[in-house]
Amino acid sequence: MKDRRRLAVLSVLLGTLLLSFVLASAASASPVSQKKARLQQIQGRLQGVYHQVDVAVEKYNQATTQLSGVQQQIKQNSHLLKVAEYNLQVADEQLQSRALDIYKTRDVGIVDVLFSSNSFDDLVTQLNMMQRLGNSDVDTVKSIAAYQQDIKNRRVKLEADKKSAAKLVADRTSQKDQVVGLQHQLESMTAGIKSQIKQLEAQQAAAAQAAAQAAAAASAASNASSTGGSSGGSSGGGSVPDPGGSGQSAVVAIAQRYLGVPYVYGGASPGGFDCSGLAMYCYAQIGISLSHGATDQQRASTPVPLSALQPGDLVFFGGPSYSYHVGIYVGGGSMINAPHTGAVVSYGSIGGAWIGGRF
Numbered sequence: 001m002k003d004r005r006r007l008a009v010l011s012v013l014l015g016t017l018l019l020s021f022v023l024a025s026a027a028s029a030s031p032v033s034q035k036k037a038r039l040q041q042i043q044g045r046l047q048g049v050y051h052q053v054d055v056a057v058e059k060y061n062q063a064t065t066q067l068s069g070v071q072q073q074i075k076q077n078s079h080l081l082k083v084a085e086y087n088l089q090v091a092d093e094q095l096q097s098r099a100l101d102i103y104k105t106r107d108v109g110i111v112d113v114l115f116s117s118n119s120f121d122d123l124v125t126q127l128n129m130m131q132r133l134g135n136s137d138v139d140t141v142k143s144i145a146a147y148q149q150d151i152k153n154r155r156v157k158l159e160a161d162k163k164s165a166a167k168l169v170a171d172r173t174s175q176k177d178q179v180v181g182l183q184h185q186l187e188s189m190t191a192g193i194k195s196q197i198k199q200l201e202a203q204q205a206a207a208a209q210a211a212a213q214a215a216a217a218a219s220a221a222s223n224a225s226s227t228g229g230s231s232g233g234s235s236g237g238g239s240v241p242d243p244g245g246s247g248q249s250a251v252v253a254i255a256q257r258y259l260g261v262p263y264v265y266g267g268a269s270p271g272g273f274d275c276s277g278l279a280m281y282c283y284a285q286i287g288i289s290l291s292h293g294a295t296d297q298q299r300a301s302t303p304v305p306l307s308a309l310q311p312g313d314l315v316f317f318g319g320p321s322y323s324y325h326v327g328i329y330v331g332g333g334s335m336i337n338a339p340h341t342g343a344v345v346s347y348g349s350i351g352g353a354w355i356g357g358r359f
Helices: 002-028 030-105 108-116 120-125 127-132 135-225 250-256 275-284 294-300
Strands: 302-304 314-319 322-331 334-337 346-349 355-358
Touching: 030 135, 135 322, 250 275, 250 322, 250 334, 275 294, 275 322, 275 334, 294 314, 294 322, 294 355
Parallel strands: none
Antiparallel strands: 302 355, 314 322, 314 355, 322 334, 334 346
């Protein structure tokens, strides 16, 4: 009998060590840890890029506003250019009229000088002709020169304004496109790493579940070979007696309010839940205080065999030494739980659970 008991104890220890090893491996999870560290690094950089995008977009908006102002100036300068051209035409006509009067009233020598000029620009440079003309005529010639210079200046400024505005908008557009492109690249990298983390965590969960089942099988073997096996209330779901009672069915309706809330590590509020955080938050609303941890919640509960679960009971996954997941039983082999990162509070199967808990 002693040998059988020793064998049972060794089986339990072996199962526990196996489960501990798998869970320790999952905890260290070098690939997952590295991916999460990389994800955190990229997300940190992405926050900085979001700020850069805001700045670039703001500068682009300022450039387009400035362009609008330049376009308005161009429109105004075009109007002033037409005014200057008109004034030049009027002054030209006045000077021609004055020259005709001189021709009719003064000697031919002066007229010869006047009409020997190829253009009015030549006329302006002939000082002796300006001396023969009256003061008003000199003013008219000066006005013509001023109008001509004004027209030239405005044409130059119009061209400069156009080039400056176009270049500014092009520069701002290029800057904006570059930083927005970087944002999209980082967001794509973030999504890819999250997908990889999800796959790795699913693999770890499957490995942990396999180890838990192995530990449960070892525990069952221990109970079968031990004389006290039938009274081992916490060693496994199959050997636990039905404690009776109706459970806490009101918790189901409470949990249903949070369907769709995202999974968040360490979360215990409607802003985000992890598995034990959801159970803790829902039970708190009926006046029952639970620890934030599936193992602690299992140990604090009254064990219930899976075949005797009532709505509102908790369902635990893992084994006697460690429960890595918990859900709220709703009936029909289903539970409400917060599954994993990237998921939301939802319905799931209790397949693979090792025991229930009642409060």
